[in-house]
Amino acid sequence: MATDNDSRLSQFRKGVVELAIFALLHHGEAYGGEIVERLGSHPGLAISAGTVYPLLSRLKKAGLIDSAWRESPVGPPRKYYRLTASGDIELASMATAWDGVTDAMDELLGKGTS
Amino acid sequence: MMNTAQERADSMLTPEAAALVETYFSRVHGALLVAAAGECEEAVDDLRTHVLEALAGSAGTSDDVTRILAELGTPEALAAQCADSSDELSSDDVPSHDERRTVLVGRVLGLPYDWRVPTASRVARRWWDPLNPQIVVARVFGIGWTVNYGALAVRLGLVRPDDEDVPFEQVPRRWLAAALVLPLVVTAGLIVLFALFQAGLPDQVATHYAPDGSADGFSSKGVALLLPAAVALFGVAMAAWTWVRKRPALPRVAAGALATMLAGVSIGIYGQSVAQAHGTPGLTILLSALAGAIVLPFLLLVILSRVGRAAEQRRDLKAASKKGSV
Numbered sequence: 001m002a003t004d005n006d007s008r009l010s011q012f013r014k015g016v017v018e019l020a021i022f023a024l025l026h027h028g029e030a031y032g033g034e035i036v037e038r039l040g041s042h043p044g045l046a047i048s049a050g051t052v053y054p055l056l057s058r059l060k061k062a063g064l065i066d067s068a069w070r071e072s073p074v075g076p077p078r079k080y081y082r083l084t085a086s087g088d089i090e091l092a093s094m095a096t097a098w099d100g101v102t103d104a105m106d107e108l109l110g111k112g113t114s
Numbered sequence: 115m116m117n118t119a120q121e122r123a124d125s126m127l128t129p130e131a132a133a134l135v136e137t138y139f140s141r142v143h144g145a146l147l148v149a150a151a152g153e154c155e156e157a158v159d160d161l162r163t164h165v166l167e168a169l170a171g172s173a174g175t176s177d178d179v180t181r182i183l184a185e186l187g188t189p190e191a192l193a194a195q196c197a198d199s200s201d202e203l204s205s206d207d208v209p210s211h212d213e214r215r216t217v218l219v220g221r222v223l224g225l226p227y228d229w230r231v232p233t234a235s236r237v238a239r240r241w242w243d244p245l246n247p248q249i250v251v252a253r254v255f256g257i258g259w260t261v262n263y264g265a266l267a268v269r270l271g272l273v274r275p276d277d278e279d280v281p282f283e284q285v286p287r288r289w290l291a292a293a294l295v296l297p298l299v300v301t302a303g304l305i306v307l308f309a310l311f312q313a314g315l316p317d318q319v320a321t322h323y324a325p326d327g328s329a330d331g332f333s334s335k336g337v338a339l340l341l342p343a344a345v346a347l348f349g350v351a352m353a354a355w356t357w358v359r360k361r362p363a364l365p366r367v368a369a370g371a372l373a374t375m376l377a378g379v380s381i382g383i384y385g386q387s388v389a390q391a392h393g394t395p396g397l398t399i400l401l402s403a404l405a406g407a408i409v410l411p412f413l414l415l416v417i418l419s420r421v422g423r424a425a426e427q428r429r430d431l432k433a434a435s436k437k438g439s440v
Contacts, residue, residue: 032276050247053275057245060279061143067279069430077427079276 010046017047017055019098022083022091025065029082031072032056056081064090127174134179135165138189145193158193159362161186235361238368242415244268244275263371267416277423282363284425285418290363293370296414297353300377301346304384311388312339320390321383327397329390338387342380349373367418371411378407 020039024030030038032053039047059065064087072078083091127135139162146158165182172178186192240251244264253260264281267273278284315335322331353373356366382403389399 032274048247049275054245056276057279067276068434069427070434071431077431079274079426 013046014051014055017045017051018059019091019094020045020047021052021055021059021065022087022094025081025083025087026091029080031078031080033078035081059087063087127169127179128176130176131169131174131179134176134183135162135169138183138186141189142193145190160360161192163360235365237372238281238364241368241371241411242281242364242419244273244277244281244419247275263412263415264419266412267419272416273419273423278419278426280362280364282367282418282422284429285363285367285422286425289418289421290366292418293367293414294353294357296410297350297370297373297377300374300381300410301350304342304346304377304381307381307384307388308339308343311391315388315391319387321387323386323397323400327395335387338384342384346373346377346380349376363422367415371414374414375407375411378403378410382407 017039020042021035024035024038035056036047036049036052039045039052056065056067060067060081063084065081066084067079067081069077070080139158142158165186168182169178172182240253240260240262242264243251243262244267246262247265247268249262249265249269250259251262251265264273268275282290312335315338317335318332319335319338320329320331321333321338321341322329324330350373353366353369356369361369382400385403386397386400
């Protein structure tokens with residue numbers, strides 16, 4: 001069924017979005033709207049504000065990221081997110097796991113289609 | 115993260131004892147994360163406050179802490195127990211994919227239903243969930259849908275989804291009190307109406323209306339008074355109960371918003387009966403009271419959320435100017 005397929009895809013993306021947020025914050029801190037915009041520029045991830053904000057909240061509760069209000073160069077103060085020390089560790093281990101998964105999948109999918 | 119009760123209790127503990135409490139509860143939270151039982155966090159925070167209150171009556175040594183924590187069992191067992199007993203739906207769980215759903219929650223003919231006893235926290239999470247972009251969400255009790263005021267406020271650009279880490283948590287107490295004062299004021303308005311008009315009403319008054327505004331149902335004037343009074347008082351009692359039980363800020367504010375709505379609806383129902391008895395045509399009174407019953411709770415939620423955001427900003431910007439930016 002189409003809905004089953006959709007939900008399988010969204011489950012599958014959920015884990016990836018987490019890694020995407022870690023990777024983005026690894027390059028420096030960012031505020032919510034910026035994270036949504038920058039991840040949204042990758043259509044393949046199909047990320048919306050509705051995915052990013054609940055995830056940011058959960059990652060913060062888990063202590064993997066941290067946030068603080070700061071003056072912004074333009075406009076009102078913004079809430080900036082950054083990786084915590086345990087977030088850095090999580091990113092490293094997830095990135096390694098990701099490499100393993102992509103290598104394996106490339107091989108499997110490559111064999112399947114050729 | 116700490117509320118004032120915790121800070122007070124913490125200061126009475128020896129550093130070792132405070133560390134024991136800290137370790138215990140971070141293990142519970144860790145176990146909850148593993149069990150994906152985020153909806154238990156609130157209950158665990160309540161428990162923590164309770165433990166600290168119990169410790170406040172002791173000498174506050176490590177022995178006291180060990181004795182009290184031993185009664186709770188291991189952190190992992192406590193977390194598992196909470197995860198089992200919890201039947202809450204989290205905001206990002208689509209009900210049709212929720213494995214824990216029971217006959218009490220589900221869908222009938224495409225309409226969502228939920229017959230579990232409504233709790234203040236469940237009302238709270240549906241009514242104010244700015245992280246969830248869905249404006250129309252399943253009802254807390256009954257069949258159909260209700261409005262997620264948080265999503266509406268985000269859509270209208272009044273708040274951002276992540277303005278507050280934990281909704282209303284940082285709202286100063288004197289502002290939080292508005293969540294109790296507002297329904298009390300609206301209920302007081304209802305009582306004033308009773309005092310002004312009840313004696314002058316005829317024995318039978320209109321209590322039900324056709325769409326064109328003509329009355330098509332009548333009750334004794336006692337019933338016309340008792341029903342709205344009971345509805346308004348139920349709301350106020352529920353709101354007050356969240357304060358008596360020292361619930362977190364979100365349930366307090368949501369209960370206040372719901373109580374304001376119920377009191378507003380009551381004014382509409384009673385006011386319309388009075389208007390009919392005085393020969394005022396149309397449903398103006400009822401409809402304007404209903405509009406108020408929808409708008410007032412929304413204003414309460416939005417204003418308190420913005421007060422909470424301002425408090426977070428004050429906290430962070432002050433810390434940054436002290437230490438230099440991070």
